[in-house]
Amino acid sequence: MDDKKKYRALLLAGLGVVGLVLVFVLQPERGKWWRHSGVVWATEYHIQYYGDRDYSDSILEVFRRVEMSVSAFAHESTVSKINDNRSDSVDAVMAYMIERSHELCRITGGAFDPTVRPLVNAWGFGDDDMALPDTSQVDSLLRLVGIDKVKVVAGKVVKQNPATQLDFSAIAKGFGCDEVVRMLKRNGVEDCLVEVGGEIAMAGRNSERKLWRISIDTPEYSADSVSRASMLAFSMSDCGVATSGNYRNYRTAADGTPYGHIIDPVTGFPRQTDVLSATVCAPDCTTADALATAFMVLGLERSQAIVDANPDVKAVFITADKSGSLKTVFSKNWSEGKR
16 A cells, blocks of 8 residues: 555545544433422422423422412412402313312222311311301301212303312322323433432332332321331332321311311211321322322222222321321232232
């Protein structure tokens, strides 16, 4: 090979190396783990996902859209306008929530019902500072309760009684988690976990390429949401998980007896059953959120019957025996808890 050919060969080889270096340097990062946390709806949220960009603005937009539809604490939200009879128009989120509420009320035999808001307020857990109601007041308020009295017709909400009010607190956090996961998936994210106030929606795997690890708190009466002790943990993915209990949000009666925030829509009174906490795994967190609340009203036996009748739902209950010792009861299909 003459000098000219040698020079050309060396030049091409050098250009090839430079080209490879440029491709390596300029190639955009394929993805990394992103983590976001903050406060929404007076509770904390924690989100992690593997993606090629930061979706924090989109996450906040999802939260804002849900809030302005179904938050009873936002004066200009769709549900507040409906509750105050300032409007009868519903948006897509509100229409969906009412439709799901009808379905979940039927599944739970009335134990889940978002029209329980007047009773929630009366017992001191809403936005009104009221003295505890007596039986006659509860009976009067019960006339307003019943999601079957609320329908959506041609984009308008129709209430049999104008005084009926909606409160989606027992389902909104779960729905918000689902909506964030749906948004992330639309943007190509396969691995993510979204937690809002203890309700969780997840997909794919964690940063160690394992199933997501979820912990259940020991049910101890405490107004301090930071004071938490894990009772058990389990691994799963591609589902929603929600835990409900009366041990953090409660009031104390004049005789010193604590009563919880979960009101029985059938009786109108705070419900105390043999279930101290209920954790539900369902295909979506909206369903898990609603069922966990309903199971606190229904008690262990009736809740287990609902789980048995719905194979895509599983649950773990924490109860206490006569001595006060805690006991964990898993649904028949919760294989994780039986290992």
